[in-house]
Amino acid sequence: MSGRLEGRVALIVGGGQGIGRAICEAYAREGAAVGVVDIRQDTAEQAAEALRASGGKAIAITGNAAKRDEVFAAAEAAREAFGPVTVLVNNAMWNRYGPLEEQSEETIGRMIDVGFKGVIWGYQAVLEQMRGAGGGAIVNIASPSAVLAMKHGIMYSAIKAAVAAATRSAAAEFGADNIRVNAIAPGSTRTDGAMRVVSEEAWERRRQRVPLGRLGEPEDIARAAVYLASDESSYVTGDMMFVDGGITYAFS
Template sequence: MSIDDLSGKRAVVTGASSGIGQATAIALAQAGADVASIHLADGGDGAAATAAAIEAAGRRALMVEGTTASAEQVEAFADRVERDLGPIDVWVNNAAQLLVRPFMETSEDDWHDLLGSNLHGYVHGCRAALRRMLPRRAGRIVNVSSITAVQPISLAAAYVTAKGGVVALTKALAVEFGGEGIGVNAVAPGATETALTADFYTPAVRRAYEERIALGRVGRPEDVAKAVVFLASDAAGYLAGHELVVDGGMTLNGNVGIAADAGPAA
């Protein structure tokens, strides 16, 4: 048995119809968990593909249409998961959207819509998970944050604000509920190839990332999924409020092109 074995567990991954969510749902199934997801209406085909991959791994899949921005829909979804699959052991808050727009051109509706999914949706997910995990004094919550919370990008103030809030939420809940047997941690992806970022990764942006990232490449959803599986497993049992950065070394790379022979002359 591997240290990240999840055999017999039931996991939720919000937004598992594409990208990191899809890769995470499949990785959790491959680790032995049954997996459920709530996804937007336009993610039906992707959700069906995710379900097929979960079932190909020999696990049960449940894909439900809805939005994490609605507390009522998240609660109804959680009820259905426990009714159809059993008690929820792992909850991964992943569903998000990206808005690239100058701050002064971001309307009130834009701002609140973005935070509705990217921050409030995580609050709704955490509450739904905790309501079901606390009576059993066991469970894992993993929130997908972002390195933009510590290395912000311009033209994405709402997104960066939400991700910063996710980190704070993770730490606060880890302190409040750690003694109740609930592990709450986060995974912070760096630049990652997903449908969410495809339109923004122009050749120039890609070159800049490849120069900045220590490992020399943009991340893949599977890179992040492996980290989520770890945080969902007993192997991460003594972590609390930890943000596991999965960015290929982007945030630690301080290289600015100094030549090896640029030191003072003898």
């Protein structure tokens, strides 16, 4: 641990598993107090307990990114436990792939509510706290799909493109308050959830397309998230960092 996030209070929405949990772990190792927000109470509690067992500071917060009041309540819970939130990670997403004509109104609505509105609720929930603290850093999880075409992923691509746009515009709007806003676009990343639904053959096909010759791990994304939350990126805002082994530019 180098203490790059010492003294910071981080709220990770969608932090109970996968990339979100890896970010929680990396932030705790770097000295941040972490609010682990997840729609599932048991998942949030397991993640927070693991952080505390490793010597970190963490609380579990049950909350649905799609619900504005629950995101505001999560930010307040983190403030009450540790002080003003100075780092926000918007990681929550709910997604279903498939031909567009087969996507129901309910499915599309839920994807937008979690994947895009959740980002906006996150902004609103922490702005006052960050302004009062003299600034902060917001990290959104986007996707290479924001700039690349994806068959059977029209809604996912559209939502992640909206997240990228909301990153740039928020950076322009919040910069005067010393609040930086950036995004990470992870490539194919071997999370537990993805491993359950993607076959080994499909993983191998993906790996063969990556210029660096390997798939991503959650820790790869977490390291980028540490950088974007730390003083090392103090002059970086409005950016979308592709952590994808080079696949976006190789196929764009």
